[in-house]
Amino acid sequence: xxxxxxxxAGRRTLGVFVAAVCAFSLLPIAVVLxxxxxxxxxxxxxxxxxxxxYYADALGRPEFREALAVSVVIALVVSFAAAxxxxxxxxxxxxxxFRGRTITTAFLLxxxxxxxxxxxxxxxxxxxxxxxxxxxxxxxxxxxxxxxPLMIGxxxxxxxxxxxxxxxxxxxxxxxxVRTFFQVTLPGIAPGILSxxxxxxxxxxxxxxxxxxxxxxxFRTLPVVIFGDAVDQAxxxxxxxxxxxxxxxxxxxxxxxxVGLFRVLLARGQTITQ
Amino acid sequence: xxxxxxxxSLALLAPAFVLLVLGLVVPGGVLLYDVLFxxxxxxxxxIGPALDRFVSGPALEALGxxxxxxxxxxxxxxxxxxxxxxxxxxxxxxxxxxxxxxxxPLFVSVVVRSYAWILVLVPRTGVISLVPxxxxxxxxxTEWAVLIGLVHxxxxxxxxxxxxxxxxxxxxxxxAAQSLGASFxxxxxxxxxxxxxxxxxxxxxxxxxxxxxxxxxxxxxGGVGANTIGxxxxxxxxxxxxxxxxxxxxxxxxxxxxxVVAAVSAASRRLAPATAL
Numbered sequence: 171x172x173x174x175x176x177x178x179a180g181r182r183t184l185g186v187f188v189a190a191v192c193a194f195s196l197l198p199i200a201v202v203l204x205x206x207x208x209x210x211x212x213x214x215x216x217x218x219x220x221x222x223x224y225y226a227d228a229l230g231r232p233e234f235r236e237a238l239a240v241s242v243v244i245a246l247v248v249s250f251a252a253a254x255x256x257x258x259x260x261x262x263x264x265x266x267x268f269r270g271r272t273i274t275t276a277f278l279l280x281x282x283x284x285x286x287x288x289x290x291x292x293x294x295x296x297x298x299x300x301x302x303x304x305x306x307x308x309x310x311x312x313x314x315x316x317x318x319p320l321m322i323g324x325x326x327x328x329x330x331x332x333x334x335x336x337x338x339x340x341x342x343x344x345x346x347x348v349r350t351f352f353q354v355t356l357p358g359i360a361p362g363i364l365s366x367x368x369x370x371x372x373x374x375x376x377x378x379x380x381x382x383x384x385x386x387x388x389f390r391t392l393p394v395v396i397f398g399d400a401v402d403q404a405x406x407x408x409x410x411x412x413x414x415x416x417x418x419x420x421x422x423x424x425x426x427x428x429v430g431l432f433r434v435l436l437a438r439g440q441t442i443t444q
Numbered sequence: 445x446x447x448x449x450x451x452x453s454l455a456l457l458a459p460a461f462v463l464l465v466l467g468l469v470v471p472g473g474v475l476l477y478d479v480l481f482x483x484x485x486x487x488x489x490x491i492g493p494a495l496d497r498f499v500s501g502p503a504l505e506a507l508g509x510x511x512x513x514x515x516x517x518x519x520x521x522x523x524x525x526x527x528x529x530x531x532x533x534x535x536x537x538x539x540x541x542x543x544x545x546x547x548x549p550l551f552v553s554v555v556v557r558s559y560a561w562i563l564v565l566v567p568r569t570g571v572i573s574l575v576p577x578x579x580x581x582x583x584x585x586t587e588w589a590v591l592i593g594l595v596h597x598x599x600x601x602x603x604x605x606x607x608x609x610x611x612x613x614x615x616x617x618x619x620a621a622q623s624l625g626a627s628f629x630x631x632x633x634x635x636x637x638x639x640x641x642x643x644x645x646x647x648x649x650x651x652x653x654x655x656x657x658x659x660x661x662x663x664x665x666g667g668v669g670a671n672t673i674g675x676x677x678x679x680x681x682x683x684x685x686x687x688x689x690x691x692x693x694x695x696x697x698x699x700x701x702x703x704v705v706a707a708v709s710a711a712s713r714r715l716a717p718a719t720a721l
Contacts, residue, residue: 184535188527191599192541192542195548195549195596196545196548197564201564202556215563215569215571254459256460258457258460262453263457266453278461284468285653285657286659287677287697289467292475293467293471294681295478296471299474311466314467315468375553376552376553376554378555378660382659382678396555397660408563415552418548418551418553419551422548431543432543
């Protein structure tokens with residue numbers, strides 16, 4: 171017997187409500203996906219004939235291929251750089267004690283409470299002032315600033331769950347701190363770092379607000395291209411969105427399979443409410 | 445372990461520090477300098493003329509509308525997400541399906557989801573034209589479309605914050621209340637809500653801040669029709685190229701958002717004094 175707090179009728183009402191919320195959550199995604207497979211010259215719901223015509227069309231466009239490449243490269247660089255920077259910082263915050271640790275932690279997590287629009291407009295202005303093109307440097311710095319606190323959260327959670335006795339054993343057997351980190355600690359926290367890496371890859375790949383202000387016409391990410399095309403509602407825009415959805419689904423499947431989606435999200439949630 | 449090995453920890457923290465200086469501290473300083481002393485495209489210089497322009501222009505109305513929209517979004521998102529979070533807390537049936545439906549959209553770009561809502565809400569060809577009674581509703585490029593889009597984006601965020609708070613409530617406490625004769629509604633009102641008051645305030649504040657400072661959704665779903673401050677900021681930076689006035693608008697938005705957050709947390713402290721259990 172699990173929880174019997176709520177009686178039969180109430181349970182059914184709650185179930186129906188939750189189902190309705192689920193439908194609301196999935197509705198727009200299902201609509202984009204379904205209409206992206208249209209064979210007609212315009213978007214209507216439901217489409218009358220299906221095919222991959224507009225996917226071929228999207229992949230044939232140089233501007234789409236460029237934006238896809240930019241998005242993937244930026245997301246890769248950002249997620250790997252964040253993994254290194256965030257893990258190092260988390261190690262210092264959890265495994266060493268020093269004066270001013272509380273304020274240091276607060277400073278390093280502060281981007282979590284800074285709205286993305288501020289990061290974006292402030293970087294744009296700074297790069298214009300310095301007369302340096304804002305992309306790719308500003309785009310990279312903006313994304314990294316937003317995600318490093320997330321990575322610190324993921325790495326801190328993993329380090330907290332890793333038994334220190336193993337590190338002490340390694341140190342007492344004569345291994346140095348560096349060797350202990352790479353041969354004992356890192357293998358132990360690797361699953362947590364990996365889930366953070368995947369989460370941050372998709373976070374950067376999807377990010378639109380910072381990107382809107384820190385890209386330029388010949389260096390745009392995929393969300394920025396879709397943003398520019400959205401008003402026209404052309405079938406090819408659906409195909410581009412459909413491809414973004416497929417990449418998101420791959421990340422979800424990977425996270426669900428390796429660690430469980432909910433656990434990853436809760437690890438992230440803790441960093442937000444801190 | 446080792447105490448005050450400052451140089452070692454400093455080396456480990458250095459990359460993160462350098463990043464935040466480059467990504468937050470310096471740009472923040474530039475932004476603040478431009479707000480206070482920058483020259484707008486109109487030629488006027490300093491914060492005084494910028495504020496005059498704000499008070500007499502469409503941005504003032506946009507700010508009020510944005511804050512109202514954000515309050516509405518936070519109310520709806522928290523109100524809808526709470527029962528779902530309670531479901532995840534108390535029921536095992538189809539838990540994974542609910543988690544997937546509710547949280548999968550978090551992994552889909554805001555731009556794609558906004559575009560999806562355009563396809564749903566666009567008159568005549570959108571999904572809405574198939575809905576009885578609503579087929580003629582003109583929601584796109586109004587506040588309603590922005591509200592729907594923001595709620596959709598922030599529902600999972602509210603759900604996570606609320607679940608994190610509910611997870612700390614021991615189910616025995618609810619059982620105890622019930623075994624003492626309290627009906628389910630009474631358990632919710634007298635036990636569950638007070639115990640999760642902090643979580644509710646957190647979720648509300650989080651959703652409020654994220655909706656007030658949203659740009660992509662208000663521009664795509666609201667446009668000039670909904671005239672939000674996010675739309676005004678986007679317009680100043682990316683259409684007119686008036687960075688200084690755009691910065692002033694961003695600054696005003698942040699200050700007023702923080703003011704509302706302070707008011708909300710003061711009010712919630714008065715309404716629900718800290719309950720320890």
